[in-house]
Amino acid sequence: MHLTEEEKALLAGEAGPVRQWAIDHQIRVGRYLRAADFVPVSQAHIMADTESLGAAGVAWLEALAAHRPEHRAVRIPTITDPRGTDFAAAARLRHQTWMLDLERRTIAAFEAMGVLMTDTCINYQTIMPAVRHEHMAYGDTGVAIYCNSVLGGRSNFEGGPSALAAGLTGRTPRYGYHLDAHRRATLKLRVTHTPRDLADWGALGALIGRHAGDYWQVPAILGIDRVPGSDELKHLGAAMASYGSVAMFHLDGITPEAEQLADVADPAMPVRASIGEPELRAFRQSYAGRVDKVDVVVFSAPQLSLLELRDLAALLHGRRVAVPTLAVTSPQVKPDADRMGLTAKIEASGATLLSGMCFYQSYAREMAAANGWRALATNSAKLTNILGGYGYRPALLSMAACVDAACNGKISQ
Amino acid sequence: MTEFTATAAMGRRVRGRALVAKDGFSARYDLDRIAGVFSRPEHKLAGQSYVDRVLVLDAAKGGVATAWMLHEMAARGVVPAALVLNTVNPIMVQGAALADFTMMSGFAIDITAVVPTGALVEVDTESDPPCLRILPDGQSGSAEHADG
Numbered sequence: 241m242h243l244t245e246e247e248k249a250l251l252a253g254e255a256g257p258v259r260q261w262a263i264d265h266q267i268r269v270g271r272y273l274r275a276a277d278f279v280p281v282s283q284a285h286i287m288a289d290t291e292s293l294g295a296a297g298v299a300w301l302e303a304l305a306a307h308r309p310e311h312r313a314v315r316i317p318t319i320t321d322p323r324g325t326d327f328a329a330a331a332r333l334r335h336q337t338w339m340l341d342l343e344r345r346t347i348a349a350f351e352a353m354g355v356l357m358t359d360t361c362i363n364y365q366t367i368m369p370a371v372r373h374e375h376m377a378y379g380d381t382g383v384a385i386y387c388n389s390v391l392g393g394r395s396n397f398e399g400g401p402s403a404l405a406a407g408l409t410g411r412t413p414r415y416g417y418h419l420d421a422h423r424r425a426t427l428k429l430r431v432t433h434t435p436r437d438l439a440d441w442g443a444l445g446a447l448i449g450r451h452a453g454d455y456w457q458v459p460a461i462l463g464i465d466r467v468p469g470s471d472e473l474k475h476l477g478a479a480m481a482s483y484g485s486v487a488m489f490h491l492d493g494i495t496p497e498a499e500q501l502a503d504v505a506d507p508a509m510p511v512r513a514s515i516g517e518p519e520l521r522a523f524r525q526s527y528a529g530r531v532d533k534v535d536v537v538v539f540s541a542p543q544l545s546l547l548e549l550r551d552l553a554a555l556l557h558g559r560r561v562a563v564p565t566l567a568v569t570s571p572q573v574k575p576d577a578d579r580m581g582l583t584a585k586i587e588a589s590g591a592t593l594l595s596g597m598c599f600y601q602s603y604a605r606e607m608a609a610a611n612g613w614r615a616l617a618t619n620s621a622k623l624t625n626i627l628g629g630y631g632y633r634p635a636l637l638s639m640a641a642c643v644d645a646a647c648n649g650k651i652s653q
Numbered sequence: 654m655t656e657f658t659a660t661a662a663m664g665r666r667v668r669g670r671a672l673v674a675k676d677g678f679s680a681r682y683d684l685d686r687i688a689g690v691f692s693r694p695e696h697k698l699a700g701q702s703y704v705d706r707v708l709v710l711d712a713a714k715g716g717v718a719t720a721w722m723l724h725e726m727a728a729r730g731v732v733p734a735a736l737v738l739n740t741v742n743p744i745m746v747q748g749a750a751l752a753d754f755t756m757m758s759g760f761a762i763d764i765t766a767v768v769p770t771g772a773l774v775e776v777d778t779e780s781d782p783p784c785l786r787i788l789p790d791g792q793s794g795s796a797e798h799a800d801g
Contacts, residue, residue, distance in 0.1 A: 294725030
């Protein structure tokens with residue numbers, strides 16, 4: 241892997257031990273993935289909930305943060321993915337003191353390094369979206385796939401340690417989706433039914449992710465008959481990344497690099513499969529069919545935009561939830577929701593609007609045990625994929641059907 | 654002794670008993686990391702302990718959390734001996750780099766189809782190219798770091 245003189249100096253420790261760790265980590269990753277050199281990045285985004293870090297990870301971060309300020313400070317704008325709790329609602333979620341202590345210690349360590357605690361997985365809707373050809377180090381799969389596919393920016397999946405390393409060095413190994421060659425389609429799929437609600441966009445993403453199968457596959461999707469909105473593409477991409485570890489897709493005639501499909505896909509490449517309404521219905525039924533009564537209803541993963549909160553507030557208006565109902569948004573959207581009366585409308589139903597966390601990143605297993613939650617309804621396909629391993633029985637429903645389930649305590653079949 | 658070369662590896666050379674499935678791997682999605690078992694009901698290894706086993710699986714799946722979780726699992730000692738995959742994603746590589754964890758990937762054949770569960774295997778990250786060996790049985794079956 242070619243190193244510049246500056247990178248050699250970082251590796252030699254001339255900019256201190258924190259940056260020395262960072263560049264060494266990046267070189268090890270880059271060599272494994274055959275990066276020829278580094279590429280400068282303009283933002284880093286760190287996923288670091290404390291369920292993932294554990295006590296060992298928090299202590300490791302604190303050790304970095306204990307170095308001299310000029311050695312530990314990030315060099316580029318570095319922001320964070322959701323935290324492991326909403327401190328204002330921790331008691332209601334039955335988060336325990338030790339969880340909050342780990343969160344506070346993590347926040348203190350990041351702040352000492354100059355990291356901006358944005359606590360969001362929808363930074364492309366709320367903070368600073370990538371522009372086409374801009375290289376990033378994004379640490380949330382939903383963020384990375386949206387950046388690559390919808391915005392034409394360039395990022396690999398950067399786990400917490402690597403995103404932090406990118407923040408400290410201002411660069412990342414040049415492999416994968418930083419390279420033109422990896423951004424071309426590797427399979428074609430035809431969609432014969434354009435989804436109508438967010439749950440179906442997620443279901444479509446899940447099915448495409450299953451067809452793709454691994455990180456290095458780039459699906460080109462034909463047949464979408466209208467331009468989807470940002471929230472629809474958010475759920476499509478988040479589910480595709482979750483089910484398939486996919487980091488990039490093209491929508492024929494819609495996404496920026498596929499305005500002409502031939503620009504990104506070999507015209508001779510056959511269509512591998514078609515996905516239509518029966519496949520989407522079967523996918524949803526594969527989850528919903530296992531659930532009748534629900535213990536909790538969750539709108540999360542990704543965090544909700546202001547427009548999703550508007551829809552949720554309208555659906556809950558004049559109704560009363562019968563089971564715990566949680567909606568999760570970002571700290572950037574929450575004040576707007578408060579100011580515009582959406583929070584009040586949602587919470588008048590008995591539901592709770594949470595900020596700065598995401599359900600699955602917030603000790604989901606411990607919340608299930610503490611609250612007696614097992615059967616869960618959500619309109620997030622990504623969440624249905626994750627929560628089975630945490631002991632939940634998730635059902636994937638439309639937002640409207642989730643609200644009905646919240647008010648009735650059971651799924652209307 | 655049967656040997657399969659890989660395109661990439663990192664971490665120390667280890668030996669252990671293989672636990673094999675044509676399925677994916679994600680620390681967040683698939684594991685109960687406290688109990689040390691595969692917990693996602695749909696996973697082909699659901700209910701089985703991964704502790705000290707050489708996991709031989711198809712592809713890295715899921716989100717970015719594994720990059721931290723391998724480190725956290727290693728700190729508590731509730732961790733596989735190594736991870737052998739047909740296909741990695743960057744998260745697995747980043748996590749292995751942080752945790753100094755043994756990982757190997759990129760085979761000419763489907764590695765999950767040729768290694769039987771329970772086989773004693775050596776993940777040799779030091780040979781060039783790196784390779785996975787199925788060793789004659791009768792040798793130590795517990796996970797261990799091989800010398801040299």
